Amino acid sequence: MIRRRPLLSVFLLLLAGLVLQAWLNRLHLAAFPGIIGAYTAKEYCSCRYVSGNPAEYCAAYVEQYVPISTFHDDAERKRVTASGMGSSQTAAWLGPRQGCQLQEQADPL
Amino acid sequence: MPLALLRRTVLAGCLLAAGPLAAETWPIPEWSSQPAAASPAVQALDDYAFAPRDDAARTGVRSDALLVIRDGVIVHERYAAPTTAQTPHLTWSISKSLFASVLGVAYGEGHFKLDDAVAQHYPPFAAHPDVKMGHLLNWASGLAWQEDYEYAPLKSSVVAMLYTRGRGDMAGFTAGHALDAIPGTRFRYSSGDSNVLGASLKSMVGEQAYADYPWTALFEPLGIASAVWERDASGTFVASSYAYMTARDLARVGLLMQRDGRWGERQLLPQSWVAFNRTPFANYRPDPQQPGDAVPGGQWWLNATLEGASKPWPDVPDDAFAALGHWGQALYVLPAQKLVVVRYADDRDASYNHNELLKRVLAAYGEQP
Numbered sequence: 001m002i003r004r005r006p007l008l009s010v011f012l013l014l015l016a017g018l019v020l021q022a023w024l025n026r027l028h029l030a031a032f033p034g035i036i037g038a039y040t041a042k043e044y045c046s047c048r049y050v051s052g053n054p055a056e057y058c059a060a061y062v063e064q065y066v067p068i069s070t071f072h073d074d075a076e077r078k079r080v081t082a083s084g085m086g087s088s089q090t091a092a093w094l095g096p097r098q099g100c101q102l103q104e105q106a107d108p109l
Numbered sequence: 110m111p112l113a114l115l116r117r118t119v120l121a122g123c124l125l126a127a128g129p130l131a132a133e134t135w136p137i138p139e140w141s142s143q144p145a146a147a148s149p150a151v152q153a154l155d156d157y158a159f160a161p162r163d164d165a166a167r168t169g170v171r172s173d174a175l176l177v178i179r180d181g182v183i184v185h186e187r188y189a190a191p192t193t194a195q196t197p198h199l200t201w202s203i204s205k206s207l208f209a210s211v212l213g214v215a216y217g218e219g220h221f222k223l224d225d226a227v228a229q230h231y232p233p234f235a236a237h238p239d240v241k242m243g244h245l246l247n248w249a250s251g252l253a254w255q256e257d258y259e260y261a262p263l264k265s266s267v268v269a270m271l272y273t274r275g276r277g278d279m280a281g282f283t284a285g286h287a288l289d290a291i292p293g294t295r296f297r298y299s300s301g302d303s304n305v306l307g308a309s310l311k312s313m314v315g316e317q318a319y320a321d322y323p324w325t326a327l328f329e330p331l332g333i334a335s336a337v338w339e340r341d342a343s344g345t346f347v348a349s350s351y352a353y354m355t356a357r358d359l360a361r362v363g364l365l366m367q368r369d370g371r372w373g374e375r376q377l378l379p380q381s382w383v384a385f386n387r388t389p390f391a392n393y394r395p396d397p398q399q400p401g402d403a404v405p406g407g408q409w410w411l412n413a414t415l416e417g418a419s420k421p422w423p424d425v426p427d428d429a430f431a432a433l434g435h436w437g438q439a440l441y442v443l444p445a446q447k448l449v450v451v452r453y454a455d456d457r458d459a460s461y462n463h464n465e466l467l468k469r470v471l472a473a474y475g476e477q478p
Contacts, residue, residue: 071364097324
């Protein structure tokens with residue numbers, strides 16, 4: 001098999017390696033898409049409602065290389081929702097000493 | 110007798126006559142401010158800290174605030190919009206040192222000892238019975254923790270802790286890591302270790318008192334009114350990262366440390382606690398590739414000279430110590446010069462240099478008035 005189809009063999013070997021890597025890192029990979037939405041929602045919420053910086057400044061402050069697909073700042077309730085890489089995350093301002101915290105469930109957009 | 114010596118002798122005589130307390134200035138209730146006259150050294154400091162700012166590319170030194178306190182009096186204060194004197198700025202990892210000061214009060218109240226097993230105060234650490242409180246304070250738990258973030262987000266323990274898998278219970282997430290070194294033998298900077306400290310305070314003072322403890326223990330006695338401390342979903346303070354306060358309020362903690370844990374006539378932190386904060390972790394080995402890295406003490410960073418290595422910040426006295434955070438946040442204490450420096454920033458690259466800033470602070474304000 002290896003001698004007859006060297007390219008296919010190498011490809012299958014690489015694929016097996018990738019699958020193994022993905023399995024070994026499954027916890028990290030499953031959590032990965034949540035990072036950008038959570039980072040954006042949490043740090044924007046704190047920038048805006050804890051530090052009291054202007055909305056425009058906070059939008060630039062949280063900007064990363066990975067783009068955000070949806071962003072919503074519910075200024076009245078001080079709840080910030082951001083989506084990226086297919087995952088939505090919400091951070092909410094809880095009080096003057098508590099500041100902002102990521103919520104278990106994202107608010108519907 | 111030379112004039113300078115004569116002046117010092119007369120001054121010393123006056124101070125002795127007035128008594129030590131009368132000679133001290135405290136920000137009680139507010140800071141007094143005596144901005145220095147313009148001079149080339151003062152200009153050189155501002156030129157470095159507030160170089161023309163590139164907000165589009167986010168490169169270079171990007172200070173948000175610079176505050177210099179000399180012997181309890183503001184001598185230099187400048188902000189870059191939108192940060193002002195009223196902005197509770199994110200301190201990032203300065204939070205770790207602040208939480209160590211909160212713990213210092215608990216230590217003084219007899220709530221724990223450095224060689225207590227962590228598990229005694231935080232039951233999930235029953236899985237790691239040999240880890241002591243002192244090990245966490247030296248970032249030497251021995252846990253297999255990955256602090257890197259921006260360059261290795263997939264496997265970064267700290268990103269997972271703050272934003273994904275760990276965010277509901279950050280200390281519990283940390284406790285779930287395996288050991289890959291004997292506790293107390295290896296320094297590995299870890300926000301997880303700091304958040305376990307955050308959780309361990311809960312059982313020491315009780316759930317009820319815990320939520321207000323940073324305020325009752327530290328912030329209120331110091332007159333800090335701007336502090337915000339965010340918690341995870343389990344109610345544990347994010348001791349590693351999420352304390353906010355104004356530059357002027359952070360400087361109060363600096364002055365407390367500069368004066369050995371004393372605030373006015375009250376010894377708020379035991380002197381032995383401050384001494385521990387300022388003692389290099391015994392098993393720390395400096396990395397020859399990173400000569401500018403400050404030396405870890407007890408949740409504070411030291412400009413200590415260790416055997417076989419040069420001082421991390423060569424132009425700064427070796428008794429200097431600091432609380433340091435992501436993106437250039439810093440609280441520096443230079444006890445011999447009676448200087449406290451707060452710098453808030455939004456540095457997105459490695460341009461900023463601690464030694465360079467402090468060298469210029471010393472040139473402008475290092476001489477006693």
